Amino acid sequence: MARTRLARLxxxxxxxxxxxxxxxxxxxxxxxxxxxxxxxDGRPSLANLAGLVEPSVLTALLNxxxxxxxxxxxxxxxxxxxxYAVVTGKPDGALRRLVTSVCGVLAQFGxxxxxxxxxxTLGISGVVSTWLDANLGTGLTSSVWLFGLKGLVLVYAxxxxxxxxxxxxxxxxxxxxxxxxxxxxxGATTWQYWRLVGLPLLTPAFLGSLLLLFxxxxxxxxxxxxxVSQGSPIIPLWIRxxxxxxxxLGRQNFAYALALEMIVIVAVVMAGYSLLVRRTARWVR
Amino acid sequence: MVLPDVHQKFVGPGGTRPDQGGxxxxxxxxxxxxxxxxxxxxxxxxxxxxxxTVTGGATLRGRGRDHVQRAREGGDxxxxxxxxxxxxxFTSRITAAVATATAITLLxxxxxxxxxxxxxxxxxxxxxxxxxAQAAGGMDALVAEAKKEGTLNVIALPPDWANYGTIISTFxxxxxxxxxxxxxxxxxxxxxxxxxxxxxxxxxxxVFDLGQAxxxxxxxxxxxxxxxxxxxxxxxxxxxxxxxxxxxxxxMSIGYDTAKVxxxxxxxxxxxxxxxxxxxxxxxxxQAGAAFNGVVMTSxxxxxxxxDIQPGIDFFADLKKAGNFLPxxxxxATIESGQTPLVIDWDYLNAAESAKISTWKVTVPxxxxxxxxxxxxxxxxxxxxxxxxxxxxxxxxxxxxxxFLGGGARxxxxxxxxxxxxxxxxxxxxxxxxxxxxTILTTDQSTKAADVLSKEWSKATS
Numbered sequence: 125m126a127r128t129r130l131a132r133l134x135x136x137x138x139x140x141x142x143x144x145x146x147x148x149x150x151x152x153x154x155x156x157x158x159x160x161x162x163x164x165d166g167r168p169s170l171a172n173l174a175g176l177v178e179p180s181v182l183t184a185l186l187n188x189x190x191x192x193x194x195x196x197x198x199x200x201x202x203x204x205x206x207x208y209a210v211v212t213g214k215p216d217g218a219l220r221r222l223v224t225s226v227c228g229v230l231a232q233f234g235x236x237x238x239x240x241x242x243x244x245t246l247g248i249s250g251v252v253s254t255w256l257d258a259n260l261g262t263g264l265t266s267s268v269w270l271f272g273l274k275g276l277v278l279v280y281a282x283x284x285x286x287x288x289x290x291x292x293x294x295x296x297x298x299x300x301x302x303x304x305x306x307x308x309x310x311g312a313t314t315w316q317y318w319r320l321v322g323l324p325l326l327t328p329a330f331l332g333s334l335l336l337l338f339x340x341x342x343x344x345x346x347x348x349x350x351x352v353s354q355g356s357p358i359i360p361l362w363i364r365x366x367x368x369x370x371x372x373l374g375r376q377n378f379a380y381a382l383a384l385e386m387i388v389i390v391a392v393v394m395a396g397y398s399l400l401v402r403r404t405a406r407w408v409r
Numbered sequence: 410m411v412l413p414d415v416h417q418k419f420v421g422p423g424g425t426r427p428d429q430g431g432x433x434x435x436x437x438x439x440x441x442x443x444x445x446x447x448x449x450x451x452x453x454x455x456x457x458x459x460x461x462t463v464t465g466g467a468t469l470r471g472r473g474r475d476h477v478q479r480a481r482e483g484g485d486x487x488x489x490x491x492x493x494x495x496x497x498x499f500t501s502r503i504t505a506a507v508a509t510a511t512a513i514t515l516l517x518x519x520x521x522x523x524x525x526x527x528x529x530x531x532x533x534x535x536x537x538x539x540x541x542a543q544a545a546g547g548m549d550a551l552v553a554e555a556k557k558e559g560t561l562n563v564i565a566l567p568p569d570w571a572n573y574g575t576i577i578s579t580f581x582x583x584x585x586x587x588x589x590x591x592x593x594x595x596x597x598x599x600x601x602x603x604x605x606x607x608x609x610x611x612x613x614x615x616v617f618d619l620g621q622a623x624x625x626x627x628x629x630x631x632x633x634x635x636x637x638x639x640x641x642x643x644x645x646x647x648x649x650x651x652x653x654x655x656x657x658x659x660x661m662s663i664g665y666d667t668a669k670v671x672x673x674x675x676x677x678x679x680x681x682x683x684x685x686x687x688x689x690x691x692x693x694x695x696q697a698g699a700a701f702n703g704v705v706m707t708s709x710x711x712x713x714x715x716x717d718i719q720p721g722i723d724f725f726a727d728l729k730k731a732g733n734f735l736p737x738x739x740x741x742a743t744i745e746s747g748q749t750p751l752v753i754d755w756d757y758l759n760a761a762e763s764a765k766i767s768t769w770k771v772t773v774p775x776x777x778x779x780x781x782x783x784x785x786x787x788x789x790x791x792x793x794x795x796x797x798x799x800x801x802x803x804x805x806x807x808x809x810x811x812x813f814l815g816g817g818a819r820x821x822x823x824x825x826x827x828x829x830x831x832x833x834x835x836x837x838x839x840x841x842x843x844x845x846x847x848t849i850l851t852t853d854q855s856t857k858a859a860d861v862l863s864k865e866w867s868k869a870t871s
Contacts, residue, residue, distance in 0.1 A: 178864060179864070179868070180863075180864055180865070180866075180867040180868055183867065183868070184867065243737075243748070247737075247748060248686060248735065248737075248747075248748045248749075249746055249747050249748045265686070266685040266686035266687065266732070267686055267732065268686050268732065268734070268735050268736060268737075271735070271736040271737050272736065351737075352736060353692065353693055353736060353737055353738035354690070354693050354734075354736035354866075354870045355693065355736065355866055355867040355869070355870030356693065356695070356867050357867060357870075364696075365693065365695055365696050368596055368598055368599065368696060369598065369695060369696040370596050370597040370598045370620050370622060370623050370696065370697065370698055371622060371694065371695055371696060371697070371698060371701045371855075371859045371862070371863075372695060372859045372860070372862075372863050373598070373622060373623065373626050374626075
């Protein structure tokens, strides 16, 4: 009896490292954040959560969600189209190899380096802005748009699109040519094929990728920190402000409350996603 | 150009007057350094303000923090990527995304490593209790003990900040003590955080150089020490027991590149179209003391007072509306490359740029004179208590004070040294000219202003 139970447990052993990883990097920090958010000076308190509804913090939250949603959409749509273009080519052709490796590099190219690359290109004394100003009279060298939300959208899109390509390629590969042929044999037009077969099949994958992109830019910090140094327009920058401010002291626990807010937002988006998938995936099953 | 009524306007408001209820601390910097300003300062300055600035600060000339951020974000993304590549199931991909999102969120929230416990001072000669060189048995005994310790841990001292690079190397060669300079670009609060987190280890900071708000909130972490030049430090610039002593300071200024922008005749000039996309503030005022004082300066220039910072915030909102406010963090690099042609910052930091760029000029607006000094203190938990005390002796010696001056900062003993003829007159003459009465916020005023800022600043700038 004991033996069979052990035997049954053995395959589970392989999951242990993952479990430990989750515990250390997900469960423990989450618990720390939750406890920290509800405490002040070592006592239970709701003061930090109350701080979340201050107008400036709410604006930052709205900005964060907006920037993440917009860049996820841009990245998702453009990335999916690029991925489709790649898939229609030869499976191991030069184009595909080139695009996947370039995307692999660019999707990783984030943070301070990326921010400075954009500043050097499109910033106040950027190469491109200087050239455009001299030749087209655009006025970019005295414009500060790059250092605000618009700039964030542009810079985030830079790593969101290649990430989408990489993430979405396997899903497109999963769409078999035979399905298309079968549909054609049964007299379906291209439009009917996409509407009734292709898109429903790809929707869960697409939504999943969107969520990934959303979380990716929602939590992105270094890029924004290097680019925007005034006014903390998004939540991750508010967390920095709460932790390191030497003007407004003692707001460490407010940072926990902000972090909790971010966790809740991502959880809500996830829950929405799984509901959607359950609906759209019915057809697939 | 000084408007005639301006002078009175800023002497006037109650906020700039001494708070008689509290313990008055410092004489006006005009009195202290006052070569050009009126000698009789009607304004006594109390220091509980934020005058601070920060030491270093990633917010200021910051660099260091960025590397960490990059590592964090890079790590985040690569983890996400790996998961997504190997996984076919989107659900696990999502879990990973959320996990990493959460992890990053938490990293952002800064999970401090647990502090190790040990008693560093116990192993030494009792130097941790010395409150002066006499207590050590004389200067020679202090030097001998410090040499025996061999190392001094300093934190948040950027080499190009108030000449700290030279100060550190001079101290090293003079006493043969190795100076371990941690996180040169960290902010004041980071110094205290490091002291808490590394308490008991031999890496903990021995000495602090702090902005005012952080210094006065953490006096329990300081050990009292009176340097041998104690008597020549003005009473209002030191804690009576020696828990902290102001070391150097300056005034809020406007630095600008004459090759790129016209010279501003006052703060309000910055709204002109010539300054479109050119006006930068050294840091976010809700985070960095220098920037905070920058907003105080613009407030004074726009009819505000030490009690009312709102006009300053409104001024930046107008700058933003006009497209003049450049929300990027000025550093030596951005100034040299011309990205930030006009910077509101402490005069000694702006003056340091003049040495590198011949067209970089510094002006201290006389219609909005805001002063500030740094706070020097010995850590109670210093792993090298004798070296920490020797460092104080060095900083407040004529040599150390002149080194600060060499970096464009106004040393706290400037007055006494000028009288004694020991000051570096050439360097002293190079400081930007000052006229008018300086304003320094009291603790209450700065707390109130910080509160207003934290609510209004992001509105004004986004």
